[in-house]
Amino acid sequence: MSDQLSLLPNTFETTPKFRISGRIEGVFGTSGKDDFRTDPVDCLELTFEGIPGDRHAGFTRLSGGREPWYPRGTEMCNERQVSLLSSEELTEIAAQLQIEEVKPEWVGANFLLSQIPALTRIPARTRLVFESGLVxxxxxxxxxCRFAGAAIAQNYPDREGLDLLFAQKARGLRGLVGYVEKPGIARPGEEVVAHIPEQWIYRRS
Known part of the structure; x- marks a missing residue:
């Protein structure tokens, strides 16, 4: 076993770290913790707990269907404080669903970003460094999920099945979740730089 482990690093093909610059197109907040949808705001001031007053704010959260390894309702670290979407990917989702548009506030976005290709595919550990100093x-x-799909469907009452179709067509385009590493303020029009870490594929031998 030790011989296998000693040889394992030599099988990795790594991609060096790099940066990509983008732009904040919009920021959004919730009016209350029980409200799934968000509303455009002039700025967002984030703390280590996320967005104060937001339904996803807090150092911890309760596990749900995404964490089948815990009993539902288990308190755990909150790594889902904020939701970040791509304007280009929302356009693609709308095309896939054959509807006019998908607004970020319909699906609970906190940030709408642009100019970062394939935002949803950005790897974990990436740091998004905003012009204000927020990280x-x-x-x-x-x-x-169907909840977001149902929120979209409410805006297209003549279309049936959009909730399920969204869950199928938006895979790989739904954006990112993350947590505040360094507090700060975010405003539309500001630059954001994605610091992509060194990457490799950890394959099963």
Whole structure:
């Protein structure tokens, strides 16, 4: 076993770290913790707990269907404080659903970003460094669900099945979730730089 482990690093093909610059197109907050949808705001002031007053704020959260390894309702670290979406990917989702548009506030976005290609595919551990000094650490992609699909469907009452279709078509386009690594303020129009870490594929031998 020790011989196998000593050889394992030599099988990795790594990609060096790099940076990509983007732009904040909009920021959004919730009016109350029980409200799924968000509303456009002039700015967001984030603390180590996330967005004060937001339904996803807090150092911890309760586990749900995404964490089958815990009993539902188990208190755990909150790595899903904020939701970040791509304007380009929302356009693609709308095209896939054959509807006019998908607004970020319909699906509970906190940040709408642009100019970062394939935002949803950005790897975990990426640091999003905002012009103001705010830093958000990416936990991973946000899987599409029927709840978000139902929120979209409310805006297209003549279309049936959009809730289920969204869960199918938006996979890989639904954006990211992350947590605040360094507090700060975010405003539309500001630059954001994605610091992509060194990457490799850890394959099963």
């Amino acid at each position: 958000i650490r990416v936990d991973g992609d946000n899987l599409p």
